[in-house]
Amino acid sequence: MRVAGIFKTFPLGKKGSVRALDAISFDMAQRELVAVVGPSGCGKSTLLRIIAGLETPDAGEVRIGADTPATLTARHRLGVAFQDHGLLPWLTVAGNIGLPYRLAGLPPDPARIAALAGMVGLSKFLEAVPRQLSGGMRQRVSLARSIALDPVLLLLDEPFGALDLVTRRTLNQELQSLWTDLGTTTLLITHSVEEAVQLADRVLVMAARPGRIHAEFRIDLPRPRDRALTNSLPFLNLVQAVSSSLDDASAASGEQTEPGA
Amino acid sequence: MVSRAQPGVLAGWREVAIAPFRGLWSLVALVVCWDLYVRAHGFNVIVLPDPLTVARALIADWPTYMEKLGLTMTAAIAGLILGALLGTIVAIIAWSSRLASGMVAPLAIAVRTIPFIVFIPILSRLMGYNVKMEIVVVTMLSFFPSFVLVSSGLSGLPAAASDLSRVFGATRWRKLVLIALPAALPKLFTSIRLSSSRAVLGAMVAEFLTGLDGLGRLFLLARGELEAERALAAAVVAAVAALLLFHVAEWAERRVNARMS
Amino acid sequence: MIRQAPRGGAPLRAVGTLLFLAAWEAIGRTGLWGESFPALSTIGGVFVNDASRNLLLRALGRTAESASYGLALGAIAALLLASASSLWPRLRIGLDTLATGIYAIPTITFGPVFILVAGPEATPIVLSALSAYFPIFVALDSGLRFAPAAQRDLAAVLGASRARAFGRVDFPAALPAFVDGLRLAAPGAVLGAVLGEWFGAPRGLGVVIISSLQNVRIPQLWAAALLCVTCSLLAYVLLSALHRQAHRRYAW
Numbered sequence: 003m004r005v006a007g008i009f010k011t012f013p014l015g016k017k018g019s020v021r022a023l024d025a026i027s028f029d030m031a032q033r034e035l036v037a038v039v040g041p042s043g044c045g046k047s048t049l050l051r052i053i054a055g056l057e058t059p060d061a062g063e064v065r066i067g068a069d070t071p072a073t074l075t076a077r078h079r080l081g082v083a084f085q086d087h088g089l090l091p092w093l094t095v096a097g098n099i100g101l102p103y104r105l106a107g108l109p110p111d112p113a114r115i116a117a118l119a120g121m122v123g124l125s126k127f128l129e130a131v132p133r134q135l136s137g138g139m140r141q142r143v144s145l146a147r148s149i150a151l152d153p154v155l156l157l158l159d160e161p162f163g164a165l166d167l168v169t170r171r172t173l174n175q176e177l178q179s180l181w182t183d184l185g186t187t188t189l190l191i192t193h194s195v196e197e198a199v200q201l202a203d204r205v206l207v208m209a210a211r212p213g214r215i216h217a218e219f220r221i222d223l224p225r226p227r228d229r230a231l232t233n234s235l236p237f238l239n240l241v242q243a244v245s246s247s248l249d250d251a252s253a254a255s256g257e258q259t260e261p262g263a
Numbered sequence: 264m265v266s267r268a269q270p271g272v273l274a275g276w277r278e279v280a281i282a283p284f285r286g287l288w289s290l291v292a293l294v295v296c297w298d299l300y301v302r303a304h305g306f307n308v309i310v311l312p313d314p315l316t317v318a319r320a321l322i323a324d325w326p327t328y329m330e331k332l333g334l335t336m337t338a339a340i341a342g343l344i345l346g347a348l349l350g351t352i353v354a355i356i357a358w359s360s361r362l363a364s365g366m367v368a369p370l371a372i373a374v375r376t377i378p379f380i381v382f383i384p385i386l387s388r389l390m391g392y393n394v395k396m397e398i399v400v401v402t403m404l405s406f407f408p409s410f411v412l413v414s415s416g417l418s419g420l421p422a423a424a425s426d427l428s429r430v431f432g433a434t435r436w437r438k439l440v441l442i443a444l445p446a447a448l449p450k451l452f453t454s455i456r457l458s459s460s461r462a463v464l465g466a467m468v469a470e471f472l473t474g475l476d477g478l479g480r481l482f483l484l485a486r487g488e489l490e491a492e493r494a495l496a497a498a499v500v501a502a503v504a505a506l507l508l509f510h511v512a513e514w515a516e517r518r519v520n521a522r523m524s
Numbered sequence: 525m526i527r528q529a530p531r532g533g534a535p536l537r538a539v540g541t542l543l544f545l546a547a548w549e550a551i552g553r554t555g556l557w558g559e560s561f562p563a564l565s566t567i568g569g570v571f572v573n574d575a576s577r578n579l580l581l582r583a584l585g586r587t588a589e590s591a592s593y594g595l596a597l598g599a600i601a602a603l604l605l606a607s608a609s610s611l612w613p614r615l616r617i618g619l620d621t622l623a624t625g626i627y628a629i630p631t632i633t634f635g636p637v638f639i640l641v642a643g644p645e646a647t648p649i650v651l652s653a654l655s656a657y658f659p660i661f662v663a664l665d666s667g668l669r670f671a672p673a674a675q676r677d678l679a680a681v682l683g684a685s686r687a688r689a690f691g692r693v694d695f696p697a698a699l700p701a702f703v704d705g706l707r708l709a710a711p712g713a714v715l716g717a718v719l720g721e722w723f724g725a726p727r728g729l730g731v732v733i734i735s736s737l738q739n740v741r742i743p744q745l746w747a748a749a750l751l752c753v754t755c756s757l758l759a760y761v762l763l764s765a766l767h768r769q770a771h772r773r774y775a776w
């Protein structure tokens with residue numbers, strides 16, 4: 003996947019505007035998992051929405067192999083999990099996981115749905131509705147839904163954002179094997195540096211106003227990255243490095259708006 | 264009113280049966296006031312009969328009242344359902360095209376400001392004095408609230424739900440059937456509840472004005488022959504039936520709400 | 525109740541309205557739906573004739589008067605009911621049932637009672653009040669229930685009695701909701717007045733409607749019905765203006 007020279011400016015109020023994204027370019031190899039961290043409001047969600055084709059950039063282009071976001075969604079091969087899980091309250095877990103099939107006009111396959119639920123550890127909850135689930139369980143349903151159509155590209159916007167630290171760690175541990183088995187090219191947006199370093203092959207650090215890529219870290223740690231590894235010095239060093247880069251990025255972030263831009 | 268979390272069908276029926284009686288003391292007080300009023304003024308039964316006389320008249324001719332009630336309620340419920348369906352269909356048409364939705368927007372004001380019942384005499388001229396006219400009257404009364412509420416439900420779809428259908432490449436039709444319509448279902452049921460009393464009113468006024476068979480006509484005849492107790496008995500029957508219809512509609516609305524959110 | 529207008533700009537709305545009126549005129553002119561569906565211009569023609577204009581306008585005045593009294597009466601009833609259930613919460617369930625019950629029961633069933641009790645002259649007012657009070661009650665009740673808690677706490681801390689807190693805090697806070705209820709109730713008030721007139725009141729638009737129907741004076745029948753619509757539209761617009769005022773002054 004290639005993201006080339008994306009610019010995006012939102013109008014704000016009468017005269018002002020926000021330069022949400024400024025010349026964002028990066029490549030992703032197949033099967034690569036890239037994590038994006040950055041201060042709040044630096045344009046991470048906007049970037050993801052542009053890659054998903056939900057927002058059009060002012061300039062620049064997104065290519066996924068030979069596809070554009072539009073052609074990829076038309077082929078139903080994009081997977082997205084949003085910041086707020088966005089489950090439909092009237093559908094069961096099975097219904098929600100199978101929703102992409104029905105939206106795409108494909109017959110839902112009960113065996114596949116059961117397998118997906120199993121992958122995220124919700125086999126026993128297929129007939130439950132979202133209101134009967136905990137926050138973490140809902141996030142996992144949303145995750146299972148995003149991979150239902152066997153996507154070419156998976157976009158995850160803070161999939162564990164609403165969770166407490168402990169649950170989040172547990173989920174990260176549980177889902178690591180799922181990640182490597184799946185081998186889907188994945189863009190993961192997160193607030194947690196530890197999570198980024200633990201899950202990703204590469205971490206991009208963004209700075210705000212204008213939203214831009216501030217630094218890039220390659221994570222060459224062996225997998226699986228279990229408790230032992232996350233307590234090891236190389237891991238902690240990398241976390242340290244990304245964190246201080248994130249601090250720099252925050253300090254380098256500009257004013258909230260630019261009048262008359 | 265407090266709604267219990269997800270009532271079972273049995274509990275639901277208990278609610279339908281009990282809800283109308285929970286605050287019954289106030290209605291009992293009303294009947295007592297009526298009785299005291301009649302006694303205090305020493306009216307004779309032709310002027311204003313006391314509750315007991317009305318009850319006797321009701322029991323004496325019970326089958327007739329039930330038969331007329333059946334006619335009136337059939338027209339009222341048929342019209343109520345037709346109006347709700349028609350309102351939903353027009354709301355879908357308006358939803359599917361910006362042009363149509365802009366053009367039918369004044370209807371939203373119309374529903375708040377136009378006393379549609381004053382058109383019953385005109386409708387009876389246009390359609391003749393028959394049951395079809397009666398059903399059309401009720402259909403018209405319930406059409407507008409359903410149209411407006413379902414419209415607001417369809418267009419008030421959360422942005423997250425719209426995004427969902429886009430990233431999974433859903434057609435507009437699938438989005439409507441799988442996401443927008445289920446999300447608007449509670450609004451449809453609210454409109455049915457709001458229209459329920461107007462439906463009975465419309466049916467009875469149509470019968471009253473045109474002499475079509477039903478409770479309204481019973482009313483008309485009793486009044487003509489100065490049989491106040493029969494007129495009042497018809498009123499009591501209609502009132503109880505309308506109350507029951509309202510409560511059934513309210514119960515259905517609650518169940519749908521519990522299911523869909 | 526119904527707040528959200530469907531999307532679409534003012535021009536589209538104007539086009540929609542104009543199309544509707546044009547279609548009406550065309551159907552009437554061509555006689556497509558028979559002579560019971562006259563063109564708008566034919567209906568307007570009724571007002572050219574002095575006699576029928578005077579008849580209609582006098583009837584309108586009468587109905588508007590009944591509807592105004594009815595709205596006022598309905599407002600007072602709603603005020604009493606809502607205040608009572610706010611001051612004595614124990615009464616709430618019963619008063620709720622009473623309010624909803626009277627709303628759910630078709631107004632027509634009260635007709636014979638009030639013809640007997642209040643007489644044909646006053647029946648339009650009573651029925652108008654009966655169909656007007658419910659929206660006011662609902663609006664006022666929720667307004668009183670959601671009075672700003674901080675203000676109420678302040679009143680409690682200052683040792684105000686329940687009644688005083690109600691007068692000084694709850695009620696002013698609920699005023700915009702009250703006016704909103706009035707606005708939503710206006711069409712019901714007009715409708716109630718017409719219903720009451722159908723039950724045998726001597727004058728009013730309802731009477732004109734029935735007599736025009738019996739004498740097959742179709743344009744006059746339509747004119748009277750449309751005057752009812754105009755009347756409730758006007759009331760709605762005026763009360764909306766008042767609502768904006770109240771909102772500006774008392775909203776939090």
Ligand SMILES: Nc1ncnc2c1ncn2[C@@H]1O[C@H](COP(=O)(O)OP(=O)(O)OP(=O)(O)O)[C@@H](O)[C@H]1O
Nearest residue numbers: 012013020022040041042043044045046047048049
């Ligand atoms: N639809 C929009 N209209 C106007 N401005 C927007 C819009 N969407 C985003 N922005 C602006 O773009 C900037 C980036 O927003 P974005 O949601 O991408 O941030 P983020 O990095 O995802 O933040 P967070 O970590 O808090 O989720 C913000 O300043 C925001 O105000």
Ligand SMILES: [Mg+2]
Nearest residue numbers: 046047048085
């Ligand atoms: Mg975000």
